Amino acid sequence: MEKIKEILDSYTGSKRNNLIPLLQDIQDQYGYLSETSVVEVGRLLKMPVSKIYGVATFYNQFRFIPKGKYNIMVCRGTACHVLGSSTVLKELEKTLKIKAGQTTRDGLFSIEVVACIGACGLAPVISVNGEFYAKITSEKVVEIINNYRNQEIQS
Numbered sequence: 001m002e003k004i005k006e007i008l009d010s011y012t013g014s015k016r017n018n019l020i021p022l023l024q025d026i027q028d029q030y031g032y033l034s035e036t037s038v039v040e041v042g043r044l045l046k047m048p049v050s051k052i053y054g055v056a057t058f059y060n061q062f063r064f065i066p067k068g069k070y071n072i073m074v075c076r077g078t079a080c081h082v083l084g085s086s087t088v089l090k091e092l093e094k095t096l097k098i099k100a101g102q103t104t105r106d107g108l109f110s111i112e113v114v115a116c117i118g119a120c121g122l123a124p125v126i127s128v129n130g131e132f133y134a135k136i137t138s139e140k141v142v143e144i145i146n147n148y149r150n151q152e153i154q155s
Contacts, residue, residue, distance in 0.1 A: 003029050004037050008044050016045050023056055032063040068103045068110035070148050072128050077116030079123035084137075088124050089113065091138040095145050108152060109145070 007025050011018055019041070026037045033056060042049045056062040074080075074089045089111070093099055096109050103110040119125045122134035126144075133144055 004040060008040055011044060014045065016047060019045060019047070019052065019055055020059075023052075023062060027062060030066070032066045034064075065103055066107070066110075067112075069108050070128050071110050071112060072126055073112045073114050073117060074100070075117040075119070075123070075125050075127075076113055077120060077123075079120040080117075080125060083123045085124040087138060088126065088136045088141060091141040092126075092145075095142055108148070 004026060007022070007029060010025075011022050014022070022041055022045075023033060026041070027033055030037070038049055038052050038056070041047070042052050045052075056064075072092060074085060074092065076085055076089075089100065092111055096104055096111065098104055098109070098111060100111045100113045117125055117127055117132070119132055119134070122132060124136045126133050126136055126141075128144065128148070133140065136144075
């Protein structure tokens, strides 16, 4: 809560046109927008919470639940789509027992679908916290998830 206060203090006297940068700063700090942070932004900018949610939900960049420790980005660009990214996504959802946009109960994994990662030559490709995995198959998905789970057990 202290960090939110610092961010809000840096916007004291701000107008409503600072809403998006303010939300971006909060999300950069926490990884998502909590209900408390949205209420505090409303108080600062003298805006109804519903308006803030309206703006934030319009943009895909804002999240309302925390990302997992391991954020898995699934590319759905043309090359990845043609080469089977939908199968990769289905396997991730099945293995982790969550849907895209969700986080596992233990907070370890989240799945995010992106339009293009920019690694078309590696298609289909996923990224886990910025580490790319090329030519992904259902079998590789299970192996990658198990490797991250094993890392957690060992640490």
